[in-house]
Amino acid sequence: EQGPVIYKGLAGVPVDYTAVSKVNPETNSLLYRGYPVQELAASVTFEEVAYLLWYGELPDDTQLAEFEERERGHRGLDHEVKRIIDEIPLTAHPMDVVRTAVSVIGASDPQTPDDSREANLDKAIRLFAKLPSIVTYDQRRRRELEFVEPRDDLGYSANFLWQAFGEAPEFAVVNAFDVSMILYAEHSFNASTFTARVITSTLSDLYSAVVGAIGALKGPLHGGANEAVMHAFDEIGTADAAAAWLDDALAHKRKIMGFGHRVYKHGDSRVPTMRDALERMVEHYDRRDLLELYVALETAMGERKGILPNLDYPAGPTYHLMGFDTITFTPLFVASRVTGWTAHIMEQAASNALIRPLSVYNGPEERHVPVKG
């Protein structure tokens, strides 16, 4: 007897429309609201991309100035949020800290139950503005350093680096960081975005949806891969050891982090742009050895498995060169993807249907509790 077809992992199953982004694995393209992501990375800032994802159009000069002023006004962290972060043990992963901080912000925001688009936009902009403070507060407390207050004379990425390291960042570094934020911002119905949409579909609130999305992003098959790439590089050491390390890892059936993709089978559309940014950072920090290792593992993986890198592969070493702790890489992904998540949350809310699929039961046949005594 033939049962219903199961689409394990929902692979290849379209579940709804979206106007936020389009992934086309055939042409290897990714469009945000119609614009190729490579063009956006080359010509606009991450703030403009956030505006585009939320409002559907790029801002004109007046709209951008208003938007930037609004974002800059929300960058600070309340004492209460800092106090709760301080209570979290240092053994906790930074993703658990970010997840908790977003939850605390949601729990103390009187606007939380208001699910109008305007209220949701307010919340999205506040989270977008505060995430750099959350991520850098945690990284600095782990380094036993004081929090660096945000600066409202700097753009998003320059301020992020300022808060992380307490030094005015150089233009080349700001630009490479901004490119990474733009590339990470949105990617259709990936696992974390879908999680956010599932939560939104029950008419829960935006913060709950973002908290759930952070949980989904943490895993190494999704956002956790950028951190895992760096751990692999640390294990390998130098370029000449890459092929042997890979053979051993594959013999032990290990997944090689930063390679492969559910949707792209001929290469991730975002990789060339991120790789250019990595190469600029390699020059800037004079670390050709890191690029050699990058190329050696990529080449060996191509030869052994024919599997190509995804965005996390060039992003991990780029963040490493900039001076971020490896365990902070996935929180950086959160800071960016919160824009895409919240765009999807608002889209889901605007044309909602409860997301509730079916399962096919394969447990024991009906049976009965034995009568005791």
Ligand code: CMC
């Ligand atoms: N290392 C080793 N083998 C791999 C890898 C990899 N990274 N990716 C795919 N394969 C193999 C896999 O073992 C399987 O082989 P076989 O058919 O012999 O069992 C085949 O390729 C198909 O893989 P799959 O896991 O069934 O494919 P999927 O569509 O379920 O997986 C993936 C996609 C991203 C989960 C997977 O490629 C993977 O685990 N990659 C490593 C983690 C990673 O880099 N994730 C980041 C994804 S993109 C950015 C993001 O969202 O953060």
